Amino acid sequence: MTDFLxxxxxxxxxxxxxxxxxxxxxxxxxxxxxxxGPNGAGKxxxxxxxxxxxxxxxxxxxxxxxxxxxxxxxxxxGIARTFQNVRLFKDMTVLDNVLVGMGDTGFLKASVRLPxxxxxxxxxxxxxxxVLEEVGLEKFxxxxxxxxxxxxxxLLEIARSLALxxxxxxxxxxxxxxxxxxxxxxxxxxxxxRGQGITILLVEHxxxxxxxxxxxxxxxxxxxxIAEGTPAEVRANPRVCEAYLxxxxx
Amino acid sequence: xxxxxxxxxxxxxxxxxxxxxxFNIIYNTTGVLNFAQGEFVMIGAISAxxxxxxxxxxxxxxxxALTAGAVGVLVDVLAIRPARKASxxxxxxxxxxxxxxxxxxxxxxxxxxxxxxxxxxxxxISIAGVGIDFQQLILIxxxxxxxLLLSLFFRYTTAGRAMKACASNSEAARLCGVSxxxxxxxxxxxxxxxxxxxxIMVTPMISMSYASGTSLGLKGFAAAILxxxxxxxxxxxxxxxxxxxxxxSCLHSSMYKDTIALAVVVVILLxxxxxLLKR
Amino acid sequence: xxxxxxxxxxxxxxxxxxxxxAIIVLPLLARGQYSYLxxxxxxxxxxxxxxxxxxxxxxxxxxxxxxxxGWFALGAYGAGVAxxxxxVSLWPAMFIGIAxxxxxxxxxxxxxxxxxxxxxxxxxxxxxxxxxxxxxxMEITGGAAGLNDLPQLHFFGDSDLSKVYLIWxxxxxxxxxxxxxxxxxxxxxxxxxxxxEDAAESLGISVFSVKVKVFVASGILASLxxxxxxxxxxxSYLGPEPFTLIFSVLLVxxxxxxxxxxxxxxxxxxxxxxxxxxxxxxxGERLGSTQMSKYEELxxxxxxxxxxxxxxDGLIPGLRRIFQRKRS
Numbered sequence: 001m002t003d004f005l006x007x008x009x010x011x012x013x014x015x016x017x018x019x020x021x022x023x024x025x026x027x028x029x030x031x032x033x034x035x036x037g038p039n040g041a042g043k044x045x046x047x048x049x050x051x052x053x054x055x056x057x058x059x060x061x062x063x064x065x066x067x068x069x070x071x072x073x074x075x076x077x078g079i080a081r082t083f084q085n086v087r088l089f090k091d092m093t094v095l096d097n098v099l100v101g102m103g104d105t106g107f108l109k110a111s112v113r114l115p116x117x118x119x120x121x122x123x124x125x126x127x128x129x130x131v132l133e134e135v136g137l138e139k140f141x142x143x144x145x146x147x148x149x150x151x152x153x154x155l156l157e158i159a160r161s162l163a164l165x166x167x168x169x170x171x172x173x174x175x176x177x178x179x180x181x182x183x184x185x186x187x188x189x190x191x192x193x194r195g196q197g198i199t200i201l202l203v204e205h206x207x208x209x210x211x212x213x214x215x216x217x218x219x220x221x222x223x224x225x226i227a228e229g230t231p232a233e234v235r236a237n238p239r240v241c242e243a244y245l246x247x248x249x250x
Numbered sequence: 251x252x253x254x255x256x257x258x259x260x261x262x263x264x265x266x267x268x269x270x271x272x273f274n275i276i277y278n279t280t281g282v283l284n285f286a287q288g289e290f291v292m293i294g295a296i297s298a299x300x301x302x303x304x305x306x307x308x309x310x311x312x313x314x315a316l317t318a319g320a321v322g323v324l325v326d327v328l329a330i331r332p333a334r335k336a337s338x339x340x341x342x343x344x345x346x347x348x349x350x351x352x353x354x355x356x357x358x359x360x361x362x363x364x365x366x367x368x369x370x371x372x373x374x375i376s377i378a379g380v381g382i383d384f385q386q387l388i389l390i391x392x393x394x395x396x397x398l399l400l401s402l403f404f405r406y407t408t409a410g411r412a413m414k415a416c417a418s419n420s421e422a423a424r425l426c427g428v429s430x431x432x433x434x435x436x437x438x439x440x441x442x443x444x445x446x447x448x449x450i451m452v453t454p455m456i457s458m459s460y461a462s463g464t465s466l467g468l469k470g471f472a473a474a475i476l477x478x479x480x481x482x483x484x485x486x487x488x489x490x491x492x493x494x495x496x497x498x499s500c501l502h503s504s505m506y507k508d509t510i511a512l513a514v515v516v517v518i519l520l521x522x523x524x525x526l527l528k529r
Numbered sequence: 530x531x532x533x534x535x536x537x538x539x540x541x542x543x544x545x546x547x548x549x550x551a552i553i554v555l556p557l558l559a560r561g562q563y564s565y566l567x568x569x570x571x572x573x574x575x576x577x578x579x580x581x582x583x584x585x586x587x588x589x590x591x592x593x594x595x596x597x598x599g600w601f602a603l604g605a606y607g608a609g610v611a612x613x614x615x616x617v618s619l620w621p622a623m624f625i626g627i628a629x630x631x632x633x634x635x636x637x638x639x640x641x642x643x644x645x646x647x648x649x650x651x652x653x654x655x656x657x658x659x660x661x662x663x664x665x666x667m668e669i670t671g672g673a674a675g676l677n678d679l680p681q682l683h684f685f686g687d688s689d690l691s692k693v694y695l696i697w698x699x700x701x702x703x704x705x706x707x708x709x710x711x712x713x714x715x716x717x718x719x720x721x722x723x724x725x726e727d728a729a730e731s732l733g734i735s736v737f738s739v740k741v742k743v744f745v746a747s748g749i750l751a752s753l754x755x756x757x758x759x760x761x762x763x764x765s766y767l768g769p770e771p772f773t774l775i776f777s778v779l780l781v782x783x784x785x786x787x788x789x790x791x792x793x794x795x796x797x798x799x800x801x802x803x804x805x806x807x808x809x810x811x812x813g814e815r816l817g818s819t820q821m822s823k824y825e826e827l828x829x830x831x832x833x834x835x836x837x838x839x840x841x842d843g844l845i846p847g848l849r850r851i852f853q854r855k856r857s
Contacts, residue, residue, distance in 0.1 A: 051731060075733040089724030091790075092717070095533055100721045101732035103714065107742055110713035111706055121535040121713070129532050141533055164732065283647070333838045338647040339593050342654075344837045346778050350830030354823045468658065475651075505666045512655040512662070519644060519652045 288467020
């Protein structure tokens with residue numbers, strides 16, 4: 001048992017719909033895990049609960065023993081997330097998108113604009129540029145976010161989250177809409193991020209990506225957890241095959 | 251005292267109810283919040299009043315309502331249709347601009363003096379110890395008849411149902427052969443016609459000048475929001491409620507009764523944006 | 530390797546320096562028969578201050594306000610009432626005007642900024658009209674008759690020329706402040722909120738609190754403009770006429786004309802509208818009509834509708850797009 005991220009009997013009801021129903025699991029620091037399941041299994045809802053988007057109906061989610069109250073709080077605790085449908089700041093440049101999360105947004109300091117402040121800005125921009133280099137987008141720094149190709153937009157979302165220097169990164173279907181080449185380089189990027197000590201939790205539909213990448217898999221179906229284990233264990237689990245294919249063998 | 255407040259409230263509230271009806275017709279068909287609604291009322295009243303000097307009263311009233319209807323269609327064709335794809339806020343600003351145009355045009359055509367119509371029937375009766383003019387009863391009656399006719403129109407006529415279809419899903423309506431442009435013009439025309447009738451009914455009691463439409467329009471809007479925007483019955487109830495609220499506040503201070511309507515809107519937006527009644 | 534750099538002080542102040550030059554030189558040219566342009570320039574400057582604040586709110590942060598005439602009114606009447614009814618002297622009265630606008634903008638902002646889209650627009654519309662109604666009905670504001678003989682803020686004398694300098698010097702300061710704000714993380718936060726509120730929230734931006742800050746800032750700027758209106762532009766008489774819903778809508782039009790997310794566009798918007806008003810008035814004078822103010826209103830309404838129809842994100846970007854299309 002770990003103190004890092006603990007999901008304990010988590011439940012989220014929307015009216016009559018039980019999107020997440022009594023799910024429990026925990027993540028160790030530095031691990032690379034995935035949440036999978038058929039459509040409507042509650043994966044993104046689970047993500048939203050960890051990211052503090054809405055409160056739980058029952059149970060707890062705790063990060064480093066603290067309850068996550070809202071997205072701002074989650075961010076401050078070191079939880080960063082990407083979105084299923086890419087939600088960039090479309091009219092801002094690629095560099096500005098990354099800079100948004102880097103803080104110091106006070107009105108007073110900005111109004112006076114002392115040289116010290118400008119120096120801090122310079123450092124921020126430098127760091128943002130490095131983050132872009134990490135994901136390979138540095139050439140697009142001054143391009144409008146809406147004008148870069150879709151695959152790059154996904155990478156930009158990840159870069160934006162990395163700029164927060166998070167401890168845990170939630171990636172919501174990062175491979176959706178990417179071709180084979182892009183998916184392979186995405187896997188490489190995820191491994192690199194993991195190598196920096198950041199804990200990663202993915203939601204994914206791309207089985208090939210998931211099975212060859214992660215340490216552990218958590219399987220949800222209709223809001224409930226039906227399996228958990230290494231990719232090999234989960235693949236052999238009849239309940240998982242049942243949920244996806246309707247037959248007990250895959 | 252209370253009887254007076256309620257009765258006077260219902261009387262003036264019927265006007266707000268009629269205006270909110272017109273408001274909702276347009277909103278339900280096109281999604282536009284029409285801030286020129288009050289101007290339709292004013293046009294109906296003033297053109298009828300002007301016409302009564304040249305024609306017999308019934309003809310003059312018809313001219314008034316038809317003129318209002320025509321102005322409504324013009325607003326749709328000239329101001330709303332070109333900007334159909336714009337955001338809701340842009341539509342609001344456009345209708346405010348239209349109301350400015352109609353208002354200043356009215357002052358240029360008919361001058362700045364107030365107009366009045368003779369009441370349809372003189373005299374008054376007494377209910378619960380309160381004197382009510384026949385004209386006021388006629389107002390309530392006409393408002394009720396309008397509501398009834400409109401609900402029948404929307405439920406049982408092809409045109410009415412087509413208009414409702416436009417509101418729920420204009421793409422689907424278009425695919426079914428409904429001309430969105432024509433429905434929109436009809437909605438504006440019908441709504442303005444109803445507004446014009448309201449103006450005609452109320453001018454014997456309150457004289458109207460070129461600027462009278464604005465505050466009436468805001469109150470009709472408030473009534474619609476109070477009852478839940480898009481809900482015609484809600485708008486009617488909202489109108490009556492607003493009328494009573496205003497009369498009640500008169501007891502305490504008659505100065506700020508016009509601000510009551512707007513304050514109500516803000517409160518509703520903050521607490522129950524869907525209005526008091528469920529859709 | 531060339532890193533992206535924050536904008537240098539020289540580049541940042543290039544625009545304001547050109548503006549400073551224009552402010553110093555242009556009014557001196559308005560002599561003799563053109564001296565009637567000076568009061569016009571004063572009014573344009575006053576409007577520009579409001580439009581700058583509104584541009585930050587609407588253009589950058591994407592929050593629509595159809596009630597900014599209200600904050601303008603609170604500044605003017607706050608200062609006016611303080612001095613005429615309570616005999617407060619000039620500078621404290623000015624402070625009271627600005628504080629009144631700022632405080633009420635804070636209360637209103639905290640209450641309504643959780644609303645989005647047209648709900649927010651409607652709430653601001655109502656608040657603006659409520660402020661107008663209350664002002665026209667209260668006794669200490671003089672009701673519809675207004676206030677007379679307010680104190681005058683002197684700036685090297687009382688001439689129209691010195692008033693232009695005073696007002697536009699303040700416009701310059703506001704421009705510099707706005708430029709500082711937009712070219713900073715705070716400016717990015719505003720634009721991020723406009724882009725995607727949820728994403729901004731997940732990146733650590735306290736969306737609600739930033740919205741309130743920019744709303745209050747725009748309210749304070751509007752009140753400042755109001756105080757200048759009362760004590761500099763027209764101290765002999767202050768009436769409720771300029772503070773109607775129409776003025777709120779005109780302010781939004783000025784923001785739209787200027788291209789929404791553009792500080793210099795705010796100036797352009799104010800200038801274009803002032804110019805338009807003047808042209809209409811001149812044409813009216815030429816035609817010798819007695820009903821000119823009504824024609825002016827009619828034409829303003831027409832222009833407003835046309836601008837909105839052709840907008841989408843401003844007339845100037847719209848025109849730019851038309852020219853780009855023509856070239857290709």
